[in-house]
Amino acid sequence: MEQQAIQIYRQPLEEPEMFWAPIEQAEQGLYGFLGDLQLSIASGSPRGLQIENILQLLELEGPQDQTNLNDWLSGDLHPSPLLDTNAHYQTKCRRSGRRGTRKRRTSPWNPMFFESRVSREYTRRKNNSRWTAKEVEILVQGVSKFGVGRWALLKQQFFKTSIRTSVNLKDKWRNLLKAYQGNSQKTTQLYLEPSLVEQIRKLAAKQPYPNKRHT
DNA sequence: CTAGGGTTATTT
DNA sequence: AAATAACCCTAG
Incomplete structure (x- = not known):
């Protein structure tokens, strides 16, 4: 029961307008990495993206040509440029308006790029194999x-x-x-x-x- | 080393 | 969206 309460806190309710979804579940027309970037910059959160990180990300995954650029500006979905064990897309990201404190999950993004927002930094999970x-x-x-x-x-x-x-x-x-x-x-x-x-x-x-x- | 609280990942 | 499963952290 107690754990349930915690789970409710931990799961998307913290920021209802945003959640992570697996690739298959990603939908069109929602904001992705670009929107996330914009929000980070706009909010000016000290715990958000640092400018070096932004530059690095742009270099890795930035727009390459006109098509790509339009894609970016249109706010379509973008995969995390930081390939990890699981590629996730961020779906649903409000562009403007008052926002609460951001709570980013560590996994889809390389934790190196973000300051830890909890006292205890979690190490990446080793494996995730189901029991037979x-x-x-x-x-x-x-x-x-x-x-x-x-x-x-x-x-x-x-x-x-x-x-x-x-x-x-x-x-x-x-x-x-x-x-x-x-x-x-x-x-x-x-x-x-x-x-x-x-x-x-x-x-x-x-x-x-x-x-x-x-x- | 174990218990139990916590977090992350996957499935429903 | 929330439950379930797997994995992490750490006091004692």
Whole structure:
């Protein structure tokens, strides 16, 4: 419940007129990188783009010819010039009017170009691979053998050569509980054999986790 | 090292 | 837009 409140804060509501969308979802007629630039300059935010960065960006992705120029000036979508793991387009960016504090997500843009706006600078995520049913099966096996909380041991014995770290195992278990323990009716992406789900529920009942200390 | 809060990424 | 999944940070 508490986490939900935070998530609401973190997600686009902070700046309703702007959000990030994957390429496939990008729509025509919305402002992109140029609009973002304009806003940064206009707002004069000390945490916004620095002039060197702007020049650098223009050089990388600036208009090349008349067509391109029109494209830019028209405010069409532009990909982030700073190619990263995921290319995102910024859609919907209000051009004028009062604006709140900007909250830029780090990922689509190289964090180097922006000052950190939070005390804690996040490092880029390493990988993002989904768990397979087989992996979950092994995890459940391990938990039933060693008990909940022996993640390092579990890693060593069952996931020795896996990319999953002990912390990943712990996190996955937490997610499994969220998915299969409560009254979560959402469709889970990963299909697990009913027997496996049953096993998870049984383990969860026996060894509740996370351990809520008090309300 | 683990628990748990937090953030980012992907899917619905 | 919001839920879910994966990954990060760090006190104790």
